[in-house]
Amino acid sequence: MDDAWTPYAKDAKRVVKVLHHPGATPLEMVTQTATDAVDFSPYATQMRQSANELSLTLTWHMQLYGAGQPKAGEIIAVQLDDKALWWGVIESLNDYRLQAGARTLTLIVRSRDAGPFWREVRRMTDIYPTATPLSRIARDIALALGLTDAEMQLPTSSSYTAHSNTQLADLPAWAMLEQLYGPEGRAPFVDARGRLKTISRDCARAADIALTEDRIVAVTASRSRPSVTAVRVKWLDPALTRVEHQDQSLAQATITAGFFQPVQKQEVAFSDDGSQRADNTYLVVKQSANSGLLPVCEEDYEQTSQTGGRIVLTTARWVPGLIGSFLALKAAAALPDIAPPFGGPTAPTGKIVYGGLELSVLLVMASIGTGQYEVHGTPYDYVNGRNTTEAYNSAAPAWVSNEMEIENDFVSSEDAAQAYAIRELIYNARSASSYGVSIVDDPRIEPGDVLQFPDGSHLYVTGYSRDLTAGAPAVLDVDGFQV
Amino acid sequence: MSILTYITQAEIRDAADELDGKILTRPALLVTDGENLIYAVDVDIGQKAPLKNVPIARGNFDLLYADAGNACRLRRSASGQYEVVGFSKELPGTYTRIAVDLTDLSLGPIEDITISARPLGYGELADFGGYGMVPYGAVAIFRGDTLLELRIP
Numbered sequence: 001m002d003d004a005w006t007p008y009a010k011d012a013k014r015v016v017k018v019l020h021h022p023g024a025t026p027l028e029m030v031t032q033t034a035t036d037a038v039d040f041s042p043y044a045t046q047m048r049q050s051a052n053e054l055s056l057t058l059t060w061h062m063q064l065y066g067a068g069q070p071k072a073g074e075i076i077a078v079q080l081d082d083k084a085l086w087w088g089v090i091e092s093l094n095d096y097r098l099q100a101g102a103r104t105l106t107l108i109v110r111s112r113d114a115g116p117f118w119r120e121v122r123r124m125t126d127i128y129p130t131a132t133p134l135s136r137i138a139r140d141i142a143l144a145l146g147l148t149d150a151e152m153q154l155p156t157s158s159s160y161t162a163h164s165n166t167q168l169a170d171l172p173a174w175a176m177l178e179q180l181y182g183p184e185g186r187a188p189f190v191d192a193r194g195r196l197k198t199i200s201r202d203c204a205r206a207a208d209i210a211l212t213e214d215r216i217v218a219v220t221a222s223r224s225r226p227s228v229t230a231v232r233v234k235w236l237d238p239a240l241t242r243v244e245h246q247d248q249s250l251a252q253a254t255i256t257a258g259f260f261q262p263v264q265k266q267e268v269a270f271s272d273d274g275s276q277r278a279d280n281t282y283l284v285v286k287q288s289a290n291s292g293l294l295p296v297c298e299e300d301y302e303q304t305s306q307t308g309g310r311i312v313l314t315t316a317r318w319v320p321g322l323i324g325s326f327l328a329l330k331a332a333a334a335l336p337d338i339a340p341p342f343g344g345p346t347a348p349t350g351k352i353v354y355g356g357l358e359l360s361v362l363l364v365m366a367s368i369g370t371g372q373y374e375v376h377g378t379p380y381d382y383v384n385g386r387n388t389t390e391a392y393n394s395a396a397p398a399w400v401s402n403e404m405e406i407e408n409d410f411v412s413s414e415d416a417a418q419a420y421a422i423r424e425l426i427y428n429a430r431s432a433s434s435y436g437v438s439i440v441d442d443p444r445i446e447p448g449d450v451l452q453f454p455d456g457s458h459l460y461v462t463g464y465s466r467d468l469t470a471g472a473p474a475v476l477d478v479d480g481f482q483v
Numbered sequence: 484m485s486i487l488t489y490i491t492q493a494e495i496r497d498a499a500d501e502l503d504g505k506i507l508t509r510p511a512l513l514v515t516d517g518e519n520l521i522y523a524v525d526v527d528i529g530q531k532a533p534l535k536n537v538p539i540a541r542g543n544f545d546l547l548y549a550d551a552g553n554a555c556r557l558r559r560s561a562s563g564q565y566e567v568v569g570f571s572k573e574l575p576g577t578y579t580r581i582a583v584d585l586t587d588l589s590l591g592p593i594e595d596i597t598i599s600a601r602p603l604g605y606g607e608l609a610d611f612g613g614y615g616m617v618p619y620g621a622v623a624i625f626r627g628d629t630l631l632e633l634r635i636p
Binding site: 246385 | 503509529545548549550552553554571572573574575576577578579580581582583584585586588590591593
């Protein structure tokens with residue numbers, strides 16, 4: 001609702017002026033500082049204005065030939081009682097007639113957001129981190145459209161980006177704004193003065209304007225399309241979901257243990273590139289290093305990180321005694337043989353002791369084992385869940401089913417998704433039956449307003465139009481649906 | 484011998500060539516004639532009912548070890564047959580429904596119809612059939628809290 005206006009009285013006279021701005025910029029139109037206006041009012045023979053379009057027929061004799069003739073891309077403004085009502089950009093000159101004594105042309109003028117620059121040119125935004133206000137992204141999109149802060153009336157958003165690295169890509173600016181404001185129940189809108197703002201899609205709210213009986217001229221109603229019976233909102237859950245594989249072999253190792261090293265350690269990764277994470281890992285001994293003649297070591301495993309572990313073979317304690325055996329061997333070599341003083345064979349004491357020690361050394365050195373090991377476990381990863389929240393008309397029978405799906409990753413929680421789905425179901429189900437009402441002209445009304453009728457019923461405004469031809473009654477035709 | 488999974492659900496929207504899904508059953512050898520081995524899984528694609536017996540692309544060792552609940556990528560051929568071709572970074576999450584009375588805008592109860600699958604724990608084996616009847620490794624598929632089926636390995 002535009003509070004800058006007051007409603008007209010019944011049968012009031014409106015003073016309408018049409019101005020052609022051949023060189024003004026949109027910013028000058030918004031700030032009302034354009035100085036190049038050419039008054040077209042004397043030539044305007046038919047004029048009808050809606051929220052986003054003006055159809056203007058000009059009739060002239062010689063005045064609008066040459067440089068004075070309006071061209072596509074120039075601006076046409078409408079004033080009501082010397083007050084700026086609406087302005088737009090000439091889209092086309094679609095009916096040009098030369099007849100004896102008079103020339104006519106019809107211009108189609110559209111609001112600034114109707115062109116391909118807003119609606120069709122695909123864009124990319126910057127990348128935004130978690131907890132960026134959505135209104136900040138909306139402002140950046142508006143700036144990319146060439147708007148200044150004076151041309152924006154965007155509300156401060158209470159919503160924030162829920163995901164890391166949010167970037168909107170391959171979408172027209174208008175679609176980006178719809179994505180950003182949709183979960184909050186708002187839609188982008190360019191008002192009659194050319195300012196970008198938002199309108200509410202909440203049909204259940206209190207009325208903005210209450211109409212009295214004397215202001216209503218006529219009411220019409222029709223059912224224009226099948227009603228939507230269910231709305232599904234699909235949204236990316238900010239919380240990640242853990243997914244697992246079946247228990248499987250993650251790494252293999254072949255390790256030799258023996259006298260030559262007290263402890264053997266081997267690091268293993270759960271994938272070739274070392275990136276696979278796993279849980280509940282354990283050692284599977286395919287062939288033990290102790291499967292030879294003598295047990296030589298203890299076999300252990302521990303997980304040291306999310307992506308790897310360590311296999312440890314600890315050689316038996318007696319094996320390090322090998323060094324002592326070497327020394328004893330050397331000492332034994334010095335033991336003398338004992339020759340009996342009264343004859344007989346010499347007792348080779350040193351040889352016997354030496355041989356015993358040598359046997360123990362050789363046994364220890366023979367204690368080498370090679371084991372084959374596998375690490376098993378449950379690989380896991382984290383993925384995003386795309387949740388579905390559906391609001392459906394509980395009274396609709398199956399054979400009239402008409403479902404609608406919305407994908408929006410700016411929904412931050414299940415509660416927000418439910419509110420979004422319910423709001424869109426009500427909006428889309430109700431808007432299937434359109435209502436038209438003609439009332440005494442009220443320039444305050446704009447799309448998104450809720451009007452209240454004398455019987456207490458409400459109408460959500462989706463559009464309006466008014467005949468501004470000289471002498472036309474001050475009547476506003478409002479389109480909408482009953483809520 | 485071959486199997487084909489045809490999409491009979493009208494809600495497969497936009498004739499999408501690829502979809503993200505959630506594996507509901509451990510890959511199992513579905514059919515063989517001695518030459519051709521076809522492993523298949525049931526896959527939730529975020530609709531009210533899962534796809535059944537979707538073949539797994541050949542030669543993908545990792546896919547054969549996917550557990551119930553894993554995120555997978557499905558590719559659809561021009562004739563409407565799906566196969567699991569790999570893992571995905573996204574899967575169907577929760578699915579909730581709310582009834583709305585459009586006359587007075589009152590809301591009904593919130594219903595959870597999320598399709599989920601997981602291997603049963605020891606305690607649950609007894610709950611869902613008893614020890615011996617349901618072996619360890621059985622996978623249960625639920626819609627919300629309701630058990631839809633048990634897959635015995």
